[in-house]
Amino acid sequence: MLFVILSGFAGGLAVGAGLVAFLTVLGILPRLTQLSKTIKFLKWYEWAVVLGAVTGTIGSLQDPILHLPAFLLIPMGLAGGVFVGLLAAALTEVLNVLPILAKRVGIQDKIILLLMGIVLGKVFGSLFQWIYFVDR
Amino acid sequence: MEKTIYIRMRTRLHVFPNQSVYLKDIAQIISSEHIFQELSMLPVYKVSPKDNNLIVLDIMKVIGFITERYPAIEIQTMGAPQTIIEVVYKRNKLSPVFVVLIWFLLFLGAALTIMNFHEDVSMQEVQQRLYTIMTGKYEAKPLLFQIPYSFGIGLGMILFFNHLFRKRINEEPSPLEVEMFNYQQALDQYVAVNENKESIKQLDDH
DSSP states (O other): OHHHHHHHHHHHHHHHHHHHHHHHTHHHHHHHHHHHOGGGGGGHHHHHHHHHHHHHHHHHHOOOOOOOOOGGGGHHHHHHHHHHHHHHHHHHHHHHHHHHEEEEEEEEGGHHHHHHHHHHHHHHHHHHHHHHHGGG | OOOOOEEESEEEEETTOOEEEEEHHHHEEEOOOOHHHHHTTOOOEEOTTTSSSEEEEEHHHHHHHHHHHTOEEEEEEESSSEEEEEEOOOOOOOHHHHHHHHHHHHHHHHHHHHHHHHTTHHHHHHHHHHHHHHSSSSSSSOOOHHHHHHHHHHHHHHHHHHHTEEEEEESSSOHHHHHHHHHHHHHHHHHHHHHTTOOOOOOTTO
C-alpha cells in the first residue's frame, strides 16, 4: 500500500518535472511575458501552468461531468489552440529550420513568406483533419 | 605630437567585383586632421575575379599597410580583429516558381506534421472526452471546440513570432530575427577563422 502511494508520487513527480522542463526549454512563458510586458505577474503564470496540469490530470482520471453550456468550448478551444500554436512555433524555432532554409535559398528578405506558409499550413491541416479526415 | 590613430574594423563589408577597398571602407578611423584624408584613402585590398565571394582581411595586415606608409605612427585598435568582405556578384533573381514551390513544401509539410501530431496524441479522443466533461453529451465531432482550436494554432504561432502579416505587435525583434542574427554571427565567426590564412598555421607549411 505504502509502496503504491510512493511509486505513484514518484511517477507524478517525474512527469511534472518533465512538463516544466519542456516548457522551460521552449520558453513560452518568457515569450508571453515579454510580449505583454508583465514580468511582475510571472509567478501567477507559473501557478496557472501548475493548476492547469493538475486540473487536467483530475479531469482525465475522474471523468467528472459539469453540465455546462456548450458554447464555453469555443474560448477553451481557442486558448488551447493558441497554446499548441505557441508550442509548434517554439519547436520550429528551436530546431532552427527557418534561418537555414532562408539562407540556403537566398530569400532572407522574404522570410515572412515562409513563416506564413507554415502558419497557414498548420491551420489548414488542422481544419482539414477535424472536418474531413476523421470521417474517412 | 598627435601621432596616435585609432582604428576599429567594421564587421562586414559588401563590395562589387573588381572594386578597390580603402581603409575608410573597412574601418572607422580617428586621427589628426592632416593625415585623415590620406589615411582614409589608403588602399588595402583590390578585389580580383579569382577571389571567392568571402574575403577575410586581418587587422595585422591593415596595421602593416599603415606602418609601411607612416612608420612613426602609433596605432590603437579596438573591436573586431578582422573584417569580412563579401563580394556581391549579380545574383540571378530567384524565380517566383521556385518561391511558390518552397511555399507549398512548407505549407503541406506544416499541415502534415500537425495532423500527425494530433493522431499521435489521440487529440480527437481527448476533445470528445472534454466535450462530454463539459456538457454531459457525447459528440463524435466536437467541431465547436475544434474549429476555434485550429485558428488558435495559427494565432499562437503568429503571436510567438510577433508578426501579424507584416504588422508588428511591438518593437522588439522577433525570436526569428534573433535566430537569423545568431546564425549569421556563427557563420561569420567560422569564416573569420577558417578563411583567414593568417589565423591557422600548418606545421608542414612549405
